[in-house]
Amino acid sequence: MNIFGKSVTYAFLIISSFVFIIPFIWMVSTSLKEPGAIFAFPPQWIPDPFLFQNYKSxxxxxxxxxxxxxxxxxxxxxxxxxxxxxxxxxxxxxxxxxxxxxxxxxxxxxxxxxxxxxxxxxxxxxxxxxxxxxxxxxxxxxxxxxxxxxxxxxxxxxxxxxxxxxxxxxxxxxxxxxxxxxxxxxxxxxxxxxxxxxxxxxxxxxxxxxxxxxxxxxxxxxxxxxxxxxxxxxxxxxxxxxxxxxxxxxxxxxxxxxxxxxxxxxxxxxxxx
Amino acid sequence: MNKMTRQFEGYSFIGLWIIGFMAFSLGPLLFSLIISFFKWSLLDKPVFIGLKNYIDMFKLDPLFWKSLKVTFTYAVVSVPLGLIVSLLLAILLNLKLKGMGIFRTLFYLPSVITGVAAAVLWMWVLQPDFGILNYFLSFLGIQGPDWLGDPNWALTSLIMMSVWGSGGGIVIFLAGLQNIPQLLYDVSSIDGATKFRQFRAITIPMITPSIFFNLIMGVIGAFRTFTQGYVMTNGGPLNSTYFYALYIYNKAFQDLQMGYAAALSWILFIIIAVLTLLVFKTSSSWVYYETERKG
Known part of the structure; x- marks a missing residue:
């Protein structure tokens, strides 16, 4: 396969795997947020601060x-x-x-x-x-x-x-x-x-x-x-x-x-x- | 060893299953047929009413038809869509490029989250104001709908969710693709076949058994869909996601109409049996097995 074909394939795979995996990341990210940050707009991808005690509570x-x-x-x-x-x-x-x-x-x-x-x-x-x-x-x-x-x-x-x-x-x-x-x-x-x-x-x-x-x-x-x-x-x-x-x-x-x-x-x- | 001991030995090994089959499968199946001719609330004595449950269902019960329609629509759209997506991804993953193992895992991961966890996760993804789906749509200038709250979009939402979880099929397709002898491709390219022609004339015929398997499993799975309807939408809005299995459950355990629910469940059994047989019967005309070459 030539370099063009390869790049198109990779680009497609990266975008589609992103689509598949994003709900997952969203789940974990939300689980670590403080209540006020859940409804932030635009969404906060990396929780700040990380609230690990959410799990415990x-x-x-x-x-x-x-x-x-x-x-x-x-x-x-x-x-x-x-x-x-x-x-x-x-x-x-x-x-x-x-x-x-x-x-x-x-x-x-x-x-x-x-x-x-x-x-x-x-x-x-x-x-x-x-x-x-x-x-x-x-x-x-x-x-x-x-x-x-x-x-x-x-x-x-x-x-x-x-x-x-x-x-x-x-x-x-x-x-x-x-x-x-x-x-x-x-x-x-x-x-x-x-x-x-x-x-x-x-x-x-x-x-x-x-x-x-x-x-x-x-x-x-x-x-x-x-x-x-x-x-x-x-x-x-x-x-x-x-x-x-x-x-x-x-x-x-x-x-x-x-x-x-x-x-x-x-x-x-x-x-x- | 004499004949008697042989018989005895054989049945002492499979007997366990025979007992379980009678007690937990065949017995209940027949019992369900019997109570489908009764009116029974579980609390009072069953009353024999002949075919009335079945007649009422077909003649007087719009919800029966609605749930059938919802379930059929869901099966007819989500199963082929899932097959196409997983086949396409499997073909890409089968290219001998670096890093394919990672992609395979990424595509497969969602199918690991099933049931209630997936339902809850998607309720959040589809949330109209703060969900990420509508956030991404806003980049394209689209104001996303209230997915699960809008009767026109609720079933579509659940179909999207099922395609997202179709990664399990990728593994089966990959196994199928990896079994195709490389020789076929080598020979055909010497003969001047294009990539597209190879795909049509080699790849597709050679993986039809995998397509076949995924199709049967997909159709049966679609007809048994319950959790999404129960957890995410409770059949609504306006019954637009009222799956057949959910209807059986509600009739039996909410309305306590055991006889009617049993009749409903027998219709489901017949539908699944007919579909499975249909796929099996027609398979010989489109499924290619290597061992039974035809002239």
Missing amino acids: AWTIAPFQQFLENTVTIVVLTTIGTVISSSIVAFGFARLVFRGRNVWFAILLASMMIPYEVTIIPLYVEFKLLGWIDTLRCLIVPSFFGAAFNIFLLRQYFLTIPYDLDEAAIIDGCSTFQVYWRIMLPIVAPALVTVAIFQVMNAWTDFMGPLIFLNDQRNYTLTLGLNLFRNSYLTEWNNLMAIASLVTVVPLIIFFIGQKYLIGGIAASGIKG
Whole structure:
């Protein structure tokens, strides 16, 4: 490419990335401003002074500590649940031969089409009958039964492992469960990380589930807390942006650490070009 | 190992999912179909009313049609727009120039902010008097509208926001682009193909599977849009952002019309199923997979 083409490309990339990134900068900048500077015109890009205590005060206006604890509980337990259960099921689909396997796998694929919005009303009724409404159980327990997309993803990984390995292990006296647990799991560890990342992101940002299943403020998650905070007339934009920034920190860190796993996961799900 | 133990073993591994599927997916799905034939407020006894919920919906409920229209408009505009933007950016990022890793991260970042955090952030960006969008527009001499408060602009605002978050698609397109053998470009340029012709005859056909994937995910995602409507506009102004999923939620959990909401949700299920099948069925005519070369 010639120098002209290169400069045009760079100019375009710089301008468009600026457009993509500016709301972000605006969020962090607002979160550090003093109340009087929020409505300054023209906008003040670099806060003067930097008010880091906005974060602390916003955090204590509403019980965000409690919301954080609830969110972390859900994130940790659902991630453990989905990684273990999805990998067990995926192992069954990929490595064991039994009657009905293909039919069930077809059902699994079809089940990905069922939207949450359709099942959530009866789920609400079901959880109400079980006495689970307004407990974190509604959001945690289902993750221990495998998630269709994760099962599909992990099955693709399991299929790439040579079968000699299973046979050799069984001749050496491993039970099928030991083959899964001691031989296969370590091999597919990168895929487990991918699944874990997806789950952490989903659970961290989930809004509709908590909105429907949780009522008492003590059980609120961060996203519900942020929405509650937004609805309060006392809330200033700087405090709101401080909380929004804090809520965004976790997905950001995970994104930076897990970039290669995310991309690897997408590639492995069989979408080729 | 005999046949019986094999069966037993297989089902003891996948059984976990089968139970979960029955309890949390298929069961609720069928239960939802059943209660869609009832009038039920959750507090009293359900009353069987046959197809009345469905008939009322189609004949007597303007809000049903309005929310369908809003959701369709949103899907039809935001999905192709997001695809075009992310494909264009992916093609640029795929050029072998310095610093592309940084740009890739910058474009991807917004898609990391989702849900309520993104909604709250955009309420501030779109704020009519002090938001930065109208500030930048004022440079061009444009007096920006009251984005979320104006029925003519509210849905447009949410579409802009969705394009901003379409960076996730860039990654998928990049993976697709990087899988195209360089050989195809080399050979065709020896034959005198222009860059534009290469783009049309090589790049586009080779990445159609990625386009396909992004399209399905995008359409389904658009039909399930809820958070923006709930947090930012509450369906307003004048119902201009009254998304279908928001309507289901309000019918069920605000008006406590469980049967009616279940009927609404079944219509959503059918729409998503039909669209997905449609995209799958037609895909063979426009999706090119390397392994199934046709003559």
